[in-house]
Amino acid sequence: MILGTAKERGTAPVGDAFTELRFSNGYGPELIWQAEKTGDICTASDRVLARGCVPLAEIAKRPTPGVGTFVGASLFEGNWSVLLMADGETVDHISCQGRDFPVRAGYSIPVDGVLHTVYTVAVPRNLQGRYHVAVQRDGGSAEERLDITMEKDYGNVPVEC
Template sequence: MPAGGKFSLVEYDRGYGPELIWRTEKTGEICTAAVAGPSTTCAALASISTKHVPGVEVFMGGGQFSDHGRAFWAVTLIATGESVDHLVCQGRDFPVRAAYSTSIDGVARTIYTIVIPQDLQGQYLVVVQRGGHQAAERLELNMDQVGAPAQC
């Protein structure tokens, strides 16, 4: 059951989703569920608490989908103690959507969604706001654990 009965609708670009996201009342886990299906995935509070502060990581994997014959990844990111502006690859900016925010152990945790083409080659950089300044860092997507690797 969502804590306080509150949940957020998670949206992605290009028509992927939607999903629901919430923090559980009893265990404090963060869970997602596809609106169209009964599958639910939860991240244990202990695994969320150990994330780097500040830092950005992939959160609960990603999904592959096709839009007009092109393959894409729908990815969720978790930012800990900072905010994400966008993702960059080969000079292209990919916007993110803030989907859900909560505080765990006194640190702000924000879940973002992003859609990226599956066929780009190169290195992804995540651009964040940290301490009032913009910073860019390499982001390991590790989508090869779910399907074909996401490369910029």
């Protein structure tokens, strides 16, 4: 169904190849692929058929090294299932208020000599705010900060991890 919709929209994957992304909270699969006609990176799931596509030129403009959200998130059983993209570095885990949340690497693509990798992570709906992101870059450990606020005005003020 997902690939049929992609073909109708002109975003069919190169060689009908795609990667399944899974989340630690059981959400998924989310599919990710490179569109044959445009080269864009596209994602969709059976719950969100047309999440969207991101042009390679837009991916190339991302801060490098850096980590940010990618395309969107889905609410599943009280957790946000979030797609992250690391640009020129790898993500070990993210944490907030002393809790670690595992990430899963799912899809990588080099753009202009920089490796961009999409990760999945599930975070509690009620724990939105700025997370610590443990990364590896240039052979050493580093830390990034990442705002994961998927809903405005949900619960209390966003947390500062």
